[in-house]
Amino acid sequence: MNLIDKLQEAFKIFPGVxxxxxxxxxFFTIKSDIENxxxxxxxxxxxxxxxxPCKLCGNPTTNEIxxxxxxxxxxxxIILVVENIEDLYHIESxxxxxGIYHILGGHLSPLxxxxxxxxxxxxxxxxxxxxxxxxxxxxxxxxxxxxxTSSYLYELLKKYNTKITKPSVGLPYGSNINYLDKYTLxxxxxxxxxxxx
Amino acid sequence: MINFRNIENHTFKFSNEVNYIYxxxxxxxxxxxxxVYYLSCAKSFRGVRDSDIIMKTKEHFFLEGKVISKNxxxxxxIGNNTKNKNIYINKKEIRKNADLFGIFYPVIFSPQxxxxxxxxxxxxxxxxxxxxxxxxxNYIKILKDYNYAIEERNKLLRDxxxxxxxxxxxxxEVLVKNGLKIFEFRMKYINIINSFISPIYKxxxxxxDDLSVFYKSSFDIxxxxxxxxxxxxxxxxxxxxxxxxxxxxxxxxxxxLNNEKAKYFASTGEQKTIGIAIRLAEARVYxxxxxxxxxxxxxxxxxELDELRREHxxxxxxxxxxxxxxxxxxxxxxxxVNYIKMENLDx
Numbered sequence: 001m002n003l004i005d006k007l008q009e010a011f012k013i014f015p016g017v018x019x020x021x022x023x024x025x026x027f028f029t030i031k032s033d034i035e036n037x038x039x040x041x042x043x044x045x046x047x048x049x050x051x052x053p054c055k056l057c058g059n060p061t062t063n064e065i066x067x068x069x070x071x072x073x074x075x076x077x078i079i080l081v082v083e084n085i086e087d088l089y090h091i092e093s094x095x096x097x098x099g100i101y102h103i104l105g106g107h108l109s110p111l112x113x114x115x116x117x118x119x120x121x122x123x124x125x126x127x128x129x130x131x132x133x134x135x136x137x138x139x140x141x142x143x144x145x146x147x148x149t150s151s152y153l154y155e156l157l158k159k160y161n162t163k164i165t166k167p168s169v170g171l172p173y174g175s176n177i178n179y180l181d182k183y184t185l186x187x188x189x190x191x192x193x194x195x196x197x
Numbered sequence: 198m199i200n201f202r203n204i205e206n207h208t209f210k211f212s213n214e215v216n217y218i219y220x221x222x223x224x225x226x227x228x229x230x231x232x233v234y235y236l237s238c239a240k241s242f243r244g245v246r247d248s249d250i251i252m253k254t255k256e257h258f259f260l261e262g263k264v265i266s267k268n269x270x271x272x273x274x275i276g277n278n279t280k281n282k283n284i285y286i287n288k289k290e291i292r293k294n295a296d297l298f299g300i301f302y303p304v305i306f307s308p309q310x311x312x313x314x315x316x317x318x319x320x321x322x323x324x325x326x327x328x329x330x331x332x333x334x335n336y337i338k339i340l341k342d343y344n345y346a347i348e349e350r351n352k353l354l355r356d357x358x359x360x361x362x363x364x365x366x367x368x369x370e371v372l373v374k375n376g377l378k379i380f381e382f383r384m385k386y387i388n389i390i391n392s393f394i395s396p397i398y399k400x401x402x403x404x405x406d407d408l409s410v411f412y413k414s415s416f417d418i419x420x421x422x423x424x425x426x427x428x429x430x431x432x433x434x435x436x437x438x439x440x441x442x443x444x445x446x447x448x449x450x451x452x453x454l455n456n457e458k459a460k461y462f463a464s465t466g467e468q469k470t471i472g473i474a475i476r477l478a479e480a481r482v483y484x485x486x487x488x489x490x491x492x493x494x495x496x497x498x499x500x501e502l503d504e505l506r507r508e509h510x511x512x513x514x515x516x517x518x519x520x521x522x523x524x525x526x527x528x529x530x531x532x533x534v535n536y537i538k539m540e541n542l543d544x
Contacts, residue, residue: 108367110352116364144342144371148349152367181293182334 004030056127058103058120059088068092068100075099077134079127081153083107083141091139099137102127107140107149119149121156128160135163142169199259200252202228212535213265215511215520219527220539226523229539230305230496233521236262236273237303239284239294248279264301266489271300295330295337302331302487304480307496310472314459318449325390325450328479329382332486336382339375343445346371350441358436369428372444377424379445380414386482387412387450393481398474401509402467406455408474413449415442469501477513490518499524 001009004026011022029037053059054066061067068074078099082088088101105120127133138153140146154164170188171180180188198204203225218226231250234242241250251258257278264271274285284291291297312320330336350368353360390410398408416424431443452459452471459471484490499507499522511520511530527536 108364110349110357110360110364115357116361144345148346148367148371151370152363155363155366181296183338186335 053103053120056123057101058085058105058123059101060085073098077132078137079124079133079135080137080139081124082139083146083149087139087141099135104140104149107145108152109145116152121153125156125160128157128162133160133162135165138164138166140166142167198229198232200255201232201258201260202250202252204228204232205252209537211519211521212533213519215530215532215534216522216537217527217530217534218521218523218537218539219525222525224539226539227496230494230521230523232260233262233492233494234303234305236260236264236275236297237301238297239275239282242305242307247277247282251277251279266301273297273300298331298337299334302483302489302491303494304476304483304491305494305496306473306476306498308498308501310476310498311465311468313472313475314452314463314468318447321450321452322446322448324475324479325383325386328482329386331483332386333382336379339378339382342371343375343379346375347441347444347446350435351439354432354435354441355439365432366425366429369425372428372441373424376416376445380416380448383445383448383450384412389482389485390475390478393485394474394478397477397481397513398471401474401477401506401513402470403505403509406467408459408471409453409456410475411451411453413451415444415447470506473498473510477510484518492518493520495520495522497523497525499528500526 007026007029008019008022011017011025012019017025050062051060054061054069055064056069057066059066059068063070075098079102080091080097080099081102081104082091083104083106085103088103091097091101102124103120104124106114106118108114108116108119128136136157138150140150150166157164168191170191171177171184177185198208199206203223209229218229220226231241231243235250241247257276259277260273260275262273264273272285272287274283274288276283284294284297286297286300313324326336326340330340346368350365350372353365353368387410394408394410399405416427427443431441435442452475454463454467454471457463459468463471480491480493495510502510507528508531511532522530
């Protein structure tokens, strides 16, 4: 395998990058200025060498504690639990949630060899035990494995006398009823709420 | 139809009443039937993989169907190249096969229907589940979630039996929640089938024998708490057996002819007739609830029936909906029949 083929194969490790995209990335790299590529290569190395999970929530950070967990203006009595880093970043981009997060690192699935010990659960329990936590929001993906993980966490956490909630499910805003799948529609109608002044 | 089994490129036009397709064995009659069925749910009724349907030496197949029902006309297009399946309804791409449900519902009668009586419980569960799925929008999701939880729990039983109590409980909760719904839906539809099936059988068989169906469940309607504890109690036994021994995935529909189990006591001829009566009941249940008559696909069962039963079968549905019949021989059928001879398809 020559250098070009090797680089193409290497690009394919990224999600969503197939043969064609890997080829484009490779030829772009060949044509690019050395500074750009050096910068990219250094960043890739840095991110692997310097980033590690926050001791409290699991969010990648260069410090011991991430910027969200160390931010005193945030409400530390509400913990929002997500499956992955991407979920945290997405919720954070709404600028709507002012509590703190906890990254589980996936969902429970014995079939995929993801068991409780593979998830970031113990640190969550430690946080609940040692801080004044009023509410835990289980914002796991709204699918069966997310539901299963939520109900597992609920069983595990209910003894700590903390309010446990989860985001509501139903019709997505901006959609068209005509396009929704039947299950989402039924769910939305079942979980309807009364309009109030 | 393009590259669909042995049919390279052909268009069929059916009348909205009786269509009679005849031709020698291997001419592609059942393949044509399979294509009609495939348009309704993007699956074959023969239980084969999509890659088996693509014509040998070709890389994809394509189906297009125009479905004219009471209220609307829908164009369904399905392209399949083994890696991807693209489905369009009225030029709008859909993501889930389940979104195809409800456009039209074919009921297929085939010589294999004898296995509804003779076969394993799975055959009967599939039969009732398909009917329910076509009438209840959330049923497929409920079944899928249930089966997912069974697989996950079985993995625990097999490989990680000493998992925490809470892990078992989390999967069992999905089983309880969805299992009860499956149970209720199946009971509801078995009751509806029962209200139709006895007169259908009497008329079709031409005798006074009494046919009934009964849902045999591994649990009764009980409170969710009770079922939860039953799953908990069954863990030790299930760990030894390495599988989940409680739930709707083991249920059965028992068929009785004159109060005796048809599986063991009915003759082969009676079992064939029962299979047809069950299909007729399926069609009747569908039309009574959906106010739309299903498309009847009679695949190669015509030649096995005597003249009286052929007439009874057609009479049950003539003037009410579309029927597509395939047979190697050309029989005369009453009424306005569109005869199609299967030969030289590529012409």
